[in-house]
Every structure is written in structure tokens, then in C-alpha cells.
């Protein structure tokens with residue numbers, strides 16, 4: 001799409017079905033590398049990143065098939081979510097090349113399952129990224145702790161498990177990382193013995209992945225808390241798992257309604273996945289009501305109040321809603337302060353909002 005033209009001035013009213021979460025679908029798809037059997041994922045959103053990951057997994061030998069075209073179960077899916085079967089019966093290549101990994105950072109995560117199942121992997125470093133440097137040191141540290149030998153050579157992370165199998169250990173993340181938690185949880189599921197991950201990410205997508213791994217036969221406790229214990233098993237089987245609703249999409253629409261006024265039902269949305277963000281939206285003056293069908297967001301008449309926000313790992317206010325919230329705050333009656341603590345370069349929208357007439361000062 002080259003251009004989106006918006007004629008402003010209307011309140012938003014109606015029902016929006018919330019899609020499956022991209023950030024949950026990607027690690028679940030990658031988990032299919034852990035087993036020769038079929039992993040069926042329901043409520044997979046129809047997005048460019050999903051198509052790109054299908055290509056990347058295909059390069060390793062993963063076959064896929066799509067069941068039907070639409071998925072209306074639970075009201076979720078925007079009419080575009082699908083059920084997709086992934087089968088990694090034969091892994092034909094343990095290398096993830098730069099041309100593919102550089103297109104989507106999360107594809108680096110294949111390193112975990114490839115190493116755990118085949119004892120080796122060669123995965124390109126993801127390369128530059130618009131929201132900061134985003135290093136992979138935690139992945140390397142953590143996998144080394146599980147017994148992997150790792151070299152970084154010509155832009156590739158080349159790794160082998162000693163005796164072709166990882167072994168469990170205790171790893172304390174020096175910093176909370178969603179991706180590194182996903183990877184170490186997948187890797188430890190097939191390692192010999194017990195792994196304890198401390199200071200693990202608590203994001204709902206980590207819980208969704210743990211549920212998937214458990215359905216595949218993994219032994220995992222504590223996902224969703226900062227200590228996750230994984231008792232390694234010899235092999236994993238197929239399973240059928242549903243992708244959780246997208247909390248970022250939910251929060252984005254909630255903020256849109258808070259901005260324009262109106263009355264919208266976010267169908268299939270789960271308040272527990274973004275309570276901190278919903279509390280903030282309520283503080284700005286919108287009315288948030290969880291219902292059996294999802295979340296209803298309303299704002300009638302009253303102005304928008306300024307609220308200060310700091311991004312944090314889950315259960316705090318998510319960095320992925322920071323830009324949208326700044327949009328909302330440009331319309332507030334008064335001053336607000338927004339602090340980004342997760343990514344060092346995630347204020348590129350400031351200049352663009354300023355061009356539209358917003359009064360924003362960047363400090364630090």
C-alpha cells in the first residue's frame with residue numbers, strides 16, 4: 001500500500017474482531033521444528049511476517065497446509081485468521097541464510113529448536129533494525145549455558161551441542177528478553193535434564209508458547225512467572241494449539257476510540273493480556289468494560305486527560321503501544337511524559353507527530 005488517506009472528525013462505532021497475535025504465532029510456528037509430527041495452529045493471523053516465516057521454515061524442510069480460508073471461531077480473526085498445519089518430518093537444512101533472516105528478526109529464533117533437535121545450527125545474525133541495535137548476546141550466553149559451542153563467523157552464529165544434545169542448567173537472564181526466553185524454553189524442552197530460567201520474560205506470548213510445548217509433550221512449569229523450570233524430554237510430538245488474541249492490536253484500537261470518542265466492541269479481546277494498558281486508557285477518560293464477547297471501549301463528551309507512562313516488560317505498559325499512546329496524548333488537555341525503557345531508539349514517530357502540529361519535546 002502506497003498511501004492511506006484519512007478524513008478525520010468522526011467518532012468510531014461498531015465491532016472489530018481481534019486477530020491472533022503475530023508475536024505469539026511466530027514462536028509457535030518455529031516450535032514446529034522441534035518435532036517430526038504435525039503441529040496445527042489455529043487463529044494464525046494473515047500477515048506478511050507469517051508468510052515470510054513460512055518461507056524460512058520451508059527452507060529448513062517444513063511443509064505446511066492451510067485448513068479452509070477463514071476462522072470465525074471465538075469471533076476472532078478479522079475474518080482472515082487461518083488454521084495452518086506445520087510438519088517438520090525431515091529437516092533438510094540447519095542453516096538460516098542472511099537473505100531470509102535479515103527480512104525478519106524473529107526468524108533468528110530457529111536457532112533454538114534446530115540446535116535442540118539436530119545438535120547443530122548455523123543462523124545469520126539478524127542485521128540492522130529500525131528500533132535500535134537489538135543484539136543477540138543473551139541467546140548466545142543462554143545456549144552456551146545449555147552446553148552449546150558457539151562461534152560467530154562471517155555474520156553467522158555457528159553452533160553445535162556437545163555430544164549432539166543440549167544439557168539442562170540454571171540460567172539467569174541479565175535482562176528480560178522475550179525472544180531469548182522463547183528460544184531457551186524451546187531448546188531446554190529437548191535437553192538432557194532440568195533447566196531453570198530466572199528473570200524470564202512473563203509476556204502472554206511466552207505462556208502461549210509454553211502451552212504449545214506442553215501440548216507437544218514438554219515438561220514446563222512457571223511460564224508467566226519470572227522462574228521457568230523445564231524438565232527435558234527425549235522427543236516431542238504433534239499438537240493442536242490456538243494463537244492468543246493480539247494484545248497490541250487490541251490496545252491500538254482501544255486508544256483509537258479513546259482519541260476519537262465513540263463506542264466499539266473489540267471482539268475476542270482478553271483484558272488480562274493488557275491490563276496495564278487498559279488501566280492507562282481508562283485514566284485518560286475512556287470507559288473500558290470487559291464483556292463475555294470481548295472488551296467494550298467508550299468515550300463520550302469528556303476531554304482526554306494527560307497520563308504519564310513508562311514502558312516496561314510484562315505486566316507493565318508495553319513498548320509496542322508506546323507510539324500509539326503518544327498519538328493519544330497529543331490530543332490530551334495538558335502535559336504528559338512518556339518514558340521508553342525497552343528500546344533505545346523508539347521515538348522515530350516524534351518528528352512525524354510534530355509535523356502534524358503536536359507539541360513534543362524529547363529529552364535524553
Ligand code: UD1
Nearest residue numbers: 023106134135136137138139176177178179180320342343
Ligand atoms: C519482542 C516482540 C516485540 C516487542 C519486544 C519487547 C516479537 C516478534 N517481538 O521482541 O514486538 O517490542 O519483544 O516487548 O515477539 N536484548 C539484548 N540482548 C539480546 C536480546 C535482547 O540486549 O540478546 C535487548 C533488546 O535490545 C531490547 C530488550 O532486550 O532492548 C528487550 O528485547 P526482547 O524482549 O528480546 O525483544 P524481542 O523478543 O526481539
